[in-house]
Amino acid sequence: MSKKEPVMHENASHPWEFQQRLLPDSYGRDSRLAARDVKAAVAEIKKVARKEARLGAEGALLFLEVVSPAIASVNGSSGAIGSTTEKAVKTLVAIFADAPLETEVREAWLERIWVAYLKDTVPYIESLADYWGELCKSKALASTWADRLLEESRDAWGPDPATYRFFRGTKVCLSALEHAERYEDILDLLGRAPFSMWYFSQHGVRALAALGRVDEALRFAEEHQGSTGDPVDIARTCEEVLLNAGRVDEAYERFGLEAHTAHTNLAWFKAVVKTYPHKSQAEVLADLVALTPGREGSWFAAACSAGFYDEALQLARQSPCAPQTLTRAARDMEAKRPEFAREAGMAALHVLVEGAYYSVTGEDVKAAYTHTMNAAEHLGEAESTRERIRELVAGESTDDRFITRVLGRTLGLR
Template identity: 50%
Template sequence: MANSNADHPDRTAKPTPHAWVFRTRFRRNCFGWKSQPAIARVKEAVAEIRKVAKRDRRLAADGAVLFLEKVSPALEQVDSSSGSIGTAVNNAIAALVPIIAGAEVDAGVRAAWLERLFEALQADEIPYIESLGDHWGDLCASPAVASEWADRLIDITRRVLSPDRQPGTYFKGTTACLSALHRAGRHDELIEIVRAEKMWTYRQWAVKAMLASGRSAEALRYAEASRNPWSSDQAIDATCEEILLRSGMRNEAYTRYGMFANGMTSHLATFRAVTKKYPERPPHDVLMDLVIASPGQEGKWFAAAKDAGFLTEAVALARQSPCDPRTLTRASRDYAAQQPAFALEVGLLALHWLVQGAGYEITSTDVIDAFRATVHAAQVAGRVDEVVALVQGVVDAGGPRAEFVATAVRSVRV
């Protein structure tokens, strides 16, 4: 009879030696100040580990631990002011934590991984891997191990979060302790520890504990009470929205938080996020609700209205407040053939906002592009002479860039 253990990998054995490509690419201070090469290397490393995970999750987890040890020292000289490199590392952590957490290894191996990761977390100076603490409970992989880590970290965490602490008191393992308490199911202790804390970074763990204990109404009140100058309103809105959605209160979630909880990198992306989350809501209603929720930013919703097919509303929005001239120029150019009247309107608006000083790092090329797009739409509509006069009127109305726009327009033959 064959050995029944032959079908199961040895959880205690060391992983097969593997020549990780990223190992040599992540030496201390190996990157210059430019963030893009570093971001590319981070993404390559994650892809390499994920590829290995398809055939050997244990080996991939060991590689993920190695990467998380090496990434912060390697990036110390990179310019992080834009936040893009930090986002790339946080995305890498989110991708690699499930690989480490899901690897089937014995207690000794996991204990060694956790020790290495905690040491890396403590040595993180910039910091780049700070969010690793938020995942500590998952990395422990079991309530028992999480409870052991909570016991190890709880005394100092209590002191650091005490109302009587000295100003500037900080412990890099605080969120790791809170995450471990949550994974261990020690919800009452967790709530008690952060009860007097003001920072949402820590208070959110009490909300999670309350939810895990079935105390949704209390969690919502506690989250709302967490608003202060040091906390992110959007993060709190997103948590409150999720509480209501989990409770089946979709209408209240949308009305109270939907417009504020789903902010993305652009107004168009925000509109798409809200319509995707609330498909029962007519897109037109969502758009108008977003506009109302952000007074003074009407023009920034132009692209969302245009892409949704609400062209009349798009023009009206672009008239109310500054709208990016390049966005308007592209719309004029793209819609000239099928919607010349719309293309003509937005082309004129592009020139209007150029005259009024809207747009970032505007050049004469931007003005010429807007003028040509407008004239082309006018040619399709058979209104060239009229539109040239309208353009002159836009310039004559005056504005911060009136002379600059006039000079660029005069250089174009109609």
């Protein structure tokens, strides 16, 4: 098969590879392949933007024009392609916003992005509305866009709630108003809304805060978060309001922990510590543990990262911790802190024997045993430790006695 010649957009000045892949309905239902190509496109644009910011902005524009038609038929039930595309939009918005574009060029390119946004019916690039002010870059251009959309946004929301209609430009208008620092217009527009929805009302919170009405902003957040607001996003916004107002202790007490919820507890802990450096790591850890009762063991890695090894073991004994996490700690510390490493390994074996975790392999079991024994040898207590393990495994009561089958011969068990 001969190699295809690059397809050039009518306004493009660069042979973008992603344009060969992101073609209308080119993926069928295959979300995995679509997500792969979206990520590759972003990587390509970022690479170009590092050397030529203006050309990178052009690539961002072209991507936003082609991505939705390309993945329109993809199976999005898992949420993976939606999440991937949303991350792509956030990255490319920054590239476009930061590029040194002449006002006329930015205006013309924004018109094209607006058309792509309106055609995005699935939708995949709807999050562009969150960043419209950033895309405008200047307050003057943002104000122009706000004026363009404000009348229809007002009309869509009133004055009779019974005549409410959805207008895709309302969120864009709010973003533009915020960037233009037209805070009273934001509050006026939100005052017409026939419902409370955080998607819109967060702009009101930030507008009130910018006007110096901090306590009113927090009340507004509480009263207008709606039933679908993300508690973490709400906490982050309120935390930012208080931090900007210099009310740091209040920010920590009211919102600081929930605002930094992350995919892992270790990342969560580090984010809180970074935001509140005046708080001791011990205090932050204790507060996070108290916030998540019944999940004490999940803070084991965070405690280790802070050097609280005794506390880490106590947490692991209070509730299950992933055996792989415990085993890694045993492996990493078997020579440096052998006593801690041995007890971490014993905790891993205890969790395994209890059958508290799924998707455990024989290699996981062997690794826990090996690193526990390695630490014990550093302590000169190999025989007593092996006997502790033998007694532990002998008491296994799960139906399949998986741990016994893996370690039985090593331990002299039948």
